[in-house]
Amino acid sequence: MDHLDELESRSIYIIREAYRQFKDIAALWSIGKDSTTLVWLIRKAFYGKVPFPVVHIDTSYKFKEIYAFREKWAKEWNLKLIVGRNEEAIKAGMGPERGKLQCCTALKTDALKMTIDKYGFKALLLGIRRDEHGIRAKERYFSPRNREFQWNYKDQPPELWDQYKTKQEGEEHIRVHPLLHWTELDIWNYIKREGIPVVELYFAKGGRRYRSIGCEPCCSPIPSDADTIDKIVEELKTTKISERSGRAQDKERAYMMQKLRALGYM
């Protein structure tokens, strides 16, 4: 098997383990390239019949292209789509100008908490990768979150030889990360090989493209002429700029990402 085959097989193994252990499971789909790749792998794992819901946490600040993409492919792939929104906070006018940490907490973390409570999910599949951010490098494939939704990164369960923490207790839920071992470059090479659809925001228009996509007010495009997957792959091979450089929440303070994660931000 080549490198991409190996990555794929490992991810499919983990997805199938997760579903075997938890029937009350859902996948988080931000509609970005990573979680779309995750959905693609889930479709492969279950022969096109995704047996659990796919959740989009909608802050109401997403790009219009995201919403259009979501509707099109959720239908095409026959996904059980759940859209999770913190309507109360949205109505009360929550936005990044009130503080980025506050906004992420209310519109992402709290919205996710509400969705988990409402549907009683015991486990969530997420498309995070180790190379995205220093904190994410510390993650496990199966990572418990406690009652308060916190990540106890100081005392994580051991994980060896594909044996994972699969027992979920009480109010805690398990986050499962089938793409943990992929890099940004792997994702693009795989998207190319498989022909996975991605939001057009990733491709350069007028000398700029989005490398990582979140909410519209807190995302800025990077200078780039990469308007095809091949050009993106070439760009990534030589870039010295990190993937999430356009993401405001990573920059605000050095430890903001850690705090967000400890609070349950995906």
Next chain:
Amino acid sequence: MEREHLKLVIVGHVDHGKSTLIGRLFYDTDSLPREKLEEVRQICEALGRELEFAFVMDHLEEERSQGITIDTAQTFFKTAKRDYVIIDAPGHREFTKNMITGASQAEAAILIVDVSEGVQEQTRRHAYILSMLGLKQVIVVLNKMDLVGYSEEVFEKVRGHTLDFLKRIGINPTYVIPISAREGDNVASRSERMPWYTGPTILEALDTFKKTERRDGGPLRFAVQDVYNIEGKRIIVGRVEAGTLRRGDEIVILPTGERTRVKSIEEFMREGVEEAPPGKSTGITLEDKLFVDRGQILCRLEEETPKMVSEVKGSIFWMSSEPLQVGESVIFKCSTQEAPCRVEAIERRIDSSTLEVIEESSSRLENREVGEVTLSFASPVIVEDFNVTPELGRFVIEKEGNISGGGIITRLEG
């Protein structure tokens, strides 16, 4: 052509320079994003320190302020030959289970020793774990040569002690390299301050290592993970742990012993798949309607099959504050098998840092100890010699829902 990826773990005693070495490897191979370096620079300034490469890996707030690695972290750097996935494992004894988590995923290891301190408690424990995990590709680096004036004499002395110790636990390092991670000597480029050293730099040494591959020839082992009903088709999903699975193979299902034939190999959106290589997560349908369930192992008829045993002996590394006790029931997990078992005996308890036997025929095994243990099963488990098929020769022990020990099977009983 596609680039090769090799997983490397860096282990050693606390403060012997693991994270610094990793930061240095990133910096020297130009694998560090610009703003990451800038971030590290700013934080060091704020803490009133010189630029610390260790901060690149030690990303958690506590780690930065205390200067220790709490969890295992992974990231990537490249040489002209291949890409490396680098696993930094914490040196502190409290975090041994994190170290094992990291090391169990590695194909090669660097054992780092502070040349001014020599082999210490965690050096011994980590080396022992490497040996237990079966890692054969090991480089020893003697770090902080700058603190001993780049002295050949000091290097030779510590090298001798280190090799003596490693020999006792069956590790024969491929290279022993004098370095200074802080100054960059013999990491990516040859040190001019140690003209007496003529061996490879770390990068040159790493590039000589080989990827570990699963066995693709020889007996087939397909571990059943689950059974799906997809549009009326009963698909048995699982992973080819060893050997190559082919359509039409005559197989035997363990433990039931029933025989049938592989009717098809099922991949989403692919027709007529003829074979599945080792490591592949795939699905199959069978000619006959037989009972198949998770934990079963499918083998090829006429080939050697693994053993079905009701008792195993193994070396277990215990990593829980709740001890393992003789007479108790725990869960044995090996590949997709999950079987309750009874701890029959703990023949020997070993201190993983001194390697001394603490007790013979003990009643319990405590955190961070290694034990030679006998486990018995009500219904047989399917296991194999670790050196022949590692996937069926290693296991974890789950106690009260938590993975608490990892082990290698040393003897199979009938």
